[in-house]
Amino acid sequence: MSTRMIIETKDLTQIYGMGDARVAALDGVSISVYEGEFVAIMGPSGSGKSTLMNILGCLSRPTSGEYFLDNEDVSDLDKIELAAIRNKKIGYIFQSYNLLSRTTALDNVVLPLQYDRETERTTEEREEMAVKVLEMVGLGDRMQHQPQELSGGQQQRVAIARALVNEPVLIMADEPTGNLDSKSGAEIMDLLHRLHSEGATIVMVTHDPEIATYTQRTIHLRDGKIDKVISNGKKAAK
Amino acid sequence: MKSSEVFNIAWAAILKNKVRSLLTMLGIIIGVAAVIVMVAISAGTEAAISEQITSLGSNLVFVQSNFKRGGAGGGIPEGGLVYDDAAAIAENVEGVSGVVVEQSATETIKANGVVLDSVTLLGSTADFPSVRDMDLSDGRYFNELEVDRKQKVAVLGATLAEELFGEADPIGQDITVGTTRLVVIGILEEKGLVGDVDYDQRLYLPITVVLDKFTQSQFARIMGDRVKLIYVEINEDANLDDTILQIQLLLSKLHDVSLDEPDFSVTTQQDIIGTQEATTAAFRSLLGWVAGVSLIVGGIGIMNIMLVSVTERTREIGIRQSIGATPSDIRWQFLTEALLLSLVGGLIGVIFGIGGAWIFGSVSEMRTVIVTESILLAFGSAALVGAFFGYYPANKAAELDPIEALRHE
Ligand SMILES: Nc1ncnc2c1ncn2[C@@H]1O[C@H](COP(=O)(O)OP(=O)(O)O)[C@@H](O)[C@H]1O
Ligand SMILES: [Mg+2]
Numbered sequence: 001m002s003t004r005m006i007i008e009t010k011d012l013t014q015i016y017g018m019g020d021a022r023v024a025a026l027d028g029v030s031i032s033v034y035e036g037e038f039v040a041i042m043g044p045s046g047s048g049k050s051t052l053m054n055i056l057g058c059l060s061r062p063t064s065g066e067y068f069l070d071n072e073d074v075s076d077l078d079k080i081e082l083a084a085i086r087n088k089k090i091g092y093i094f095q096s097y098n099l100l101s102r103t104t105a106l107d108n109v110v111l112p113l114q115y116d117r118e119t120e121r122t123t124e125e126r127e128e129m130a131v132k133v134l135e136m137v138g139l140g141d142r143m144q145h146q147p148q149e150l151s152g153g154q155q156q157r158v159a160i161a162r163a164l165v166n167e168p169v170l171i172m173a174d175e176p177t178g179n180l181d182s183k184s185g186a187e188i189m190d191l192l193h194r195l196h197s198e199g200a201t202i203v204m205v206t207h208d209p210e211i212a213t214y215t216q217r218t219i220h221l222r223d224g225k226i227d228k229v230i231s232n233g234k235k236a237a238k
Numbered sequence: 239m240k241s242s243e244v245f246n247i248a249w250a251a252i253l254k255n256k257v258r259s260l261l262t263m264l265g266i267i268i269g270v271a272a273v274i275v276m277v278a279i280s281a282g283t284e285a286a287i288s289e290q291i292t293s294l295g296s297n298l299v300f301v302q303s304n305f306k307r308g309g310a311g312g313g314i315p316e317g318g319l320v321y322d323d324a325a326a327i328a329e330n331v332e333g334v335s336g337v338v339v340e341q342s343a344t345e346t347i348k349a350n351g352v353v354l355d356s357v358t359l360l361g362s363t364a365d366f367p368s369v370r371d372m373d374l375s376d377g378r379y380f381n382e383l384e385v386d387r388k389q390k391v392a393v394l395g396a397t398l399a400e401e402l403f404g405e406a407d408p409i410g411q412d413i414t415v416g417t418t419r420l421v422v423i424g425i426l427e428e429k430g431l432v433g434d435v436d437y438d439q440r441l442y443l444p445i446t447v448v449l450d451k452f453t454q455s456q457f458a459r460i461m462g463d464r465v466k467l468i469y470v471e472i473n474e475d476a477n478l479d480d481t482i483l484q485i486q487l488l489l490s491k492l493h494d495v496s497l498d499e500p501d502f503s504v505t506t507q508q509d510i511i512g513t514q515e516a517t518t519a520a521f522r523s524l525l526g527w528v529a530g531v532s533l534i535v536g537g538i539g540i541m542n543i544m545l546v547s548v549t550e551r552t553r554e555i556g557i558r559q560s561i562g563a564t565p566s567d568i569r570w571q572f573l574t575e576a577l578l579l580s581l582v583g584g585l586i587g588v589i590f591g592i593g594g595a596w597i598f599g600s601v602s603e604m605r606t607v608i609v610t611e612s613i614l615l616a617f618g619s620a621a622l623v624g625a626f627f628g629y630y631p632a633n634k635a636a637e638l639d640p641i642e643a644l645r646h647e
Contacts, residue, residue, distance in 0.1 A: 054641050057560075059559075059560060059640045059641050059644075060639075060640075060641055079564070079565055080564045080565065080566075083559065083562050083563060083564040083565075083567075084562065084564070086559075086560060086561065086562050087561060087562020088562070092560050092561070094644075098553075098556075098557045098560070098644065099557075100554060100557060101554075102254070111558070111561055112561045112562055114239045114240070114243055115239055115558070115561060115562035115563050115564075115567060116562065117239075162561065166562075
């Protein structure tokens with residue numbers, strides 16, 4: 001296993017509300033995720049999974065604690081710097097796909113490249129990159145389709161292509177199969193598994209212990225704290 | 239994000255809701271069109287007025303009576319201009335090329351078997367055609383000798399000639415005015431309406447004849463040979479101010495009044511045009527305010543719809559933020575949309591404004607002159623309004639929290 005640390009958090013704490021209404025959604029969470037790891041986060045509703053995903057995905061900042069993403073301290077960055085980190089280093093896969101409606105698969109996948117202000121690319125170069133990842137997820141023949149013309153599984157694959165196009169160091173997946181039937185769900189998990197075997201680092205929230213078996217490690221949260229960490233023998237273990 | 243991409247997103251958003259976009263633009267369209275049409279009308283009116291005033295004759299000076307009310311209980315006016323003043327000006331003032339006195343009256347006239355009631359008789363001196371820029375289409379105007387001798391001669395306005403004689407040649411024909419018979423010696427060319435006076439409907443007579451025969455009213459007896467107005471034509475190369483001063487000195491000496499308290503006043507054409515311009519300028523600035531208010535109303539409409547649009551597209555904003563859009567990316571996207579709405583609205587307004595001014599000018603009596611500055615001003619204001627009223631919604635979108643935005647249904 002690589003020793004490059006992609007995620008390292010120390011005592012991440014997220015407090016919502018004040019006084020009596022004070023809730024510690026996260027209470028001193030310290031985790032490490034190495035390059036190439038596939039990690040699942042599980043826990044009952046309200047245990048802090050979404051809060052942790054939002055912080056790890058640089059969509060919000062913790063109340064206290066430190067977060068190093070790819071060895072860069074991102075716990076104190078401003079909105080603009082966080083936007084750049086999300087664009088360059090993180091690819092999101094949501095439960096509800098979150099594609100732009102009435103926008104073709106190709107244009108959806110090009111979008112992260114358009115918001116990349118560090119790398120100069122022509123429109124043709126961008127489209128070329130988008131076409132490549134769409135072909136990789138098996139949608140080479142659906143590029144001009146809009147989300148409403150695609151099945152749920154196909155939409156999620158467009159979302160995966162969009163997450164991959166900027167070659168991020170971390171892929172965040174929040175219940176990626178939650179809206180899918182078991183067959184398309186299995187296809188999506190196979191795709192994530194393939195990405196993992198090609199070296200991608202993936203953190204995924206799931207409710208389904210079956211799905212969690214695709215991963216190497218499962219972090220269980222309870223009341224904002226790490227309850228237990230279970231190593232999976234990769235699909236084999238049950 | 240490239241500006242062309244921002245433009246494409248904004249344009250697509252506008253096209254997505256065509257009817258709503260059009261309704262949003264309505265305020266701007268009306269505001270811009272209103273500015274252009276109103277300015278075209280006021281510029282047209284101004285041009286028409288100054289043309290009419292100069293068509294009365296070039297280098298014209300108007301000397302008017304300022305009657306003083308008589309002493310205790312007497313309503314009888316004192317002072318003012320008299321008929322002889324005209325001759326005095328012509329003789330004594332340098333740089334004067336013509337002097338005309340007018341006295342009008344109303345009479346029934348008969349000729350060629352036709353009877354016309356209430357025709358305006360205009361008594362004048364011989365310089366009238368040159369001073370007032372009137373040409374004759376046939377015959378001649380009366381001369382000084384005929385004025386002095388109270389000769390019973392008449393010149394017909396163009397319309398009057400046609401109404402009385404039709405196709406026949408009126409020159410040398412008899413015409414009966416009241417009970418006095420006169421001979422037609424000339425016909426004036428068509429002049430049209432100047433102000434609200436129809437110069438073609440009048441009968442032109444020597445002023446001496448009018449004073450003698452047709453102003454036997456109570457008023458005339460009181461007024462005697464007083465006149466209200468003397469037209470003085472100044473030579474092209476004469477100094478206008480100098481000539482006016484000479485007239486003032488001469489008249490104050492003749493009337494035995496001081497220059498500080500004269501019983502007459504002297505106005506030039508420039509004074510009259512200036513007054514007219516001041517009036518239309520005031521009118522125009524009023525229109526400017528009206529148009530400005532409608533542009534602001536249009537701007538509020540844009541702000542309203544942009545706020546709705548930001549709410550509707552909250553999730554889209556969240557998606558864009560999650561894949562790396564910065565606050566300024568989002569701000570620009572919505573600001574561009576607001577600007578585009580106002581600019582397209584402005585453009586449609588310009589087209590309607592030009593078309594409206596043109597149609598208005600061709601179907602109504604009024605003249606319209608499309609002023610380029612008004613187009614630029616209206617279009618520029620529309621852009622400004624879009625930027626101003628678009629900023630608040632755009633900023634609201636930019637400040638959205640990505641997590642809240644993504645959670646939005
Ligand atoms: N924006 C918020 N404001 C206040 N409380 C919140 C907010 N988000 C989450 N919480 C609270 O924090 C706790 C953890 O929530 P969350 O991270 O959504 O849990 P999970 O995703 O595991 O269900 C819950 O008690 C929830 O009510
Ligand atoms: Mg949750």
